[in-house]
Amino acid sequence: MCVGIAGIMLVALIVTFGWLVFGRYVLNDTPTWVEQTSLVLVVYITCLGAAAGVRYRSHLNIDFVRESLPPLLRGLMHHVSDLFIVVFGVFMAFQGWQLVMTNMQRAIPMIGLPESVRAAPLVICxxxxxxxxxxxxxxxxxxxxxxRA
Structure with a gap:
């Protein structure tokens, strides 16, 4: 689902930039909202992609040391690395939530949405x-x- 939503947002990003080019060069009227909208979309796409990377275990890792260990230590290393990822995710959500709550009253220039919209992907991710x-x-x-059973 993360990849699907990120894919839809990527299509929206492409359409948005298409509108920017059309507006600037054909209509001679540059849409000012495109830059801020694209920045928001990029944050959502990146965060959803990072979550999908954890889900599909395609995130960056170096496993040659772990794989050279005996099976018991290898399993322990898997658990420890996943535990670190859990702690990182919780920390990211907590700090993102503080950022969301702090920026509720500030508006993103040109699009008028609360600045919290830009921080919400940190919580979700x-x-x-x-x-x-x-x-x-x-x-x-x-x-x-x-x-074992």
Missing amino acids: GVLIALFAAADIFRRLTSRSTE
């Missing part, structure tokens, strides 16, 4: 990252318990 990493831990723990 932080929660999703924490949930996806916790789900990986849970999946790994339950798959091991079913393998």
